[in-house]
Structure formats: C-alpha cells, structure tokens
C-alpha cells in the first residue's frame with residue numbers, strides 16, 4: 419500500500435517494529451519514510467506521533483494495519499494469547515486513535531482507515547482471539563464513523579479476505595480465493611482513494627457468501643460452522 423500511494427505522489431510514513439524491513443520498503447521510493455514503532459508501547463506511540471507532526475505536519479490518510487495472528491486449538495481460550503492479540507490488533511489502534519483524531523480535527527479533517535478483516539464478521543473455530551479482535555475493531559469503527567463525521571474525519575474499514583503475507587504463511591488450512599499481496603494492496607488503495615464508502619471488502623466472491631452467512635438464523639449458521647471443526 420505504501421509503494422502504491424508513493425507512486426501516486428503521496429508522502430508516506432510507514433511503521434512497524436522491524437527497522438530492516440521498513441528501510442527496505444523506504445529504499446524503494448523517495449516518498450516513503452520509515453518511522454519504527456511498536457504499537458504496544460504507549461511511550462513510543464506518543465514519541466513517533468510527535469515526530470510525525472513535526473516532520474510531516476498534516477495527516478491526510480492514516481491506515482492502521484498492525485496485527486498478529488495465532489491459530490488456537492479448539493476449546494483453547496488461552497489468556498496470554500488473547501492478551502497478545504488484543505494488545506496489538508485492537509489496543510494498538512486505540513493507543514493511536516485519540517492523538518490522530520485530535521490532529522485531524524485540528525487540521526480540518528482527514529481519512530482514518532483500519533485494516534480489519536472479513537474474519538471480524540463472526541466467530542469461527544480455531545480463530546477465537548483473532549476474530550474477536552477484528553470484530554471489535556469493526557464495531558469500534560462503526561461508532562467512530564458516525565461520531566467523527568461532523569469533524570470531517572472519514573472513518574474507513576478495510577475487510578480483506580485471504581491474501582499472501584507472513585501472517586497467512588503459517589496457515590495449515592485451505593484459504594479460499596487467496597489473493598496475491600499486490601492485488602490486495604491495490605484493492606485497498608483503490609477503495610480508499612476512489613470511494614467514500616465505510617467498508618472496503620474484497621474479493622467479492624468470498625465477501626458476499628460471508629455476508630449472507632451473517633444474516634442466517636443461528637441454527638443454520640451453526641450448522642455451517644460445525645462443519646468447519648477439524649476432524650478428530
């Protein structure tokens with residue numbers, strides 16, 4: 419996404435914990451600048467946002483995509499795993515939300531986007547913690563969309579299906595309609611720049627069946643999710 423935005427002339431600040439990976443992306447364009455950050459560290463969040471405000475000033479578009487994922491065994495609701503995922507995927511965004519909203523309000527508006535997932539539509543076997551964080555993000559963003567509209571802050575929710583990444587490389591189950599990384603990035607950037615809608619969800623052939631599934635009465639819904647349980 420950073421490379422695509424940079425190619426369109428945007429100045430892009432990128433963050434993550436691994437400095438070498440940030441530098442690698444930053445080297446690909448004069449428009450990309452690395453700002454190493456661990457979103458679980460509240461002091462670092464304040465420091466980096468201050469640095470950004472000083473060096474770049476205006477934030478036109480903010481995209482939060484930091485996440486971690488770990489499949490859990492069926493029936494396992496391990497506290498430490500939950501805490502780790504919630505702390506990054508959900509609270510990582512919450513740590514940034516107030517200062518980013520304050521800056522956008524002060525500058526007269528902006529776009530605030532979060533990469534949630536179609537996994538946030540409902541709970542599925544083995545994905546208890548991850549799906550819960552993505553579901554919570556979608557819920558939070560729905561609130562923010564309405565609340566921040568008067569300040570000209572456009573809140574966007576990106577809901578991708580499966581795409582190739584380090585995160586999905588560890589999956590040992592079939593991933594229907596798995597997308598190439600670049601194709602997914604392009605869908606997200608096009609959605610952000612060429613539309614106003616709240617939800618940017620793709621690919622459609624996965625999204626629509628999932629949306630229909632979300633509307634099913636619970637007995638039918640659970641008849642489907644029961645089939646997703648690993649064979650003993």
Ligand SMILES: NC(=O)c1ccc[n+]([C@@H]2O[C@H](COP(=O)([O-])OP(=O)(O)OC[C@H]3O[C@@H](n4cnc5c(N)ncnc54)[C@H](OP(=O)(O)O)[C@@H]3O)[C@@H](O)[C@H]2O)c1
Nearest residue numbers: 434435436456457483484485535578579580581583584585
């Ligand atoms: N791949 C899929 O099929 C899929 C589907 C739906 C939604 N998504 C979502 O898409 C987003 C990108 O995921 P991805 O699949 O591209 O996986 P990824 O390659 O593992 O990307 C996750 C990114 O988050 C960063 N990150 C993780 N923990 C962080 C922390 N504590 N502080 C700052 N940065 C942190 C990672 O960089 P460092 O490790 O260097 O910090 C990495 O750049 C995630 O929100 C994911 O949930 C992915």
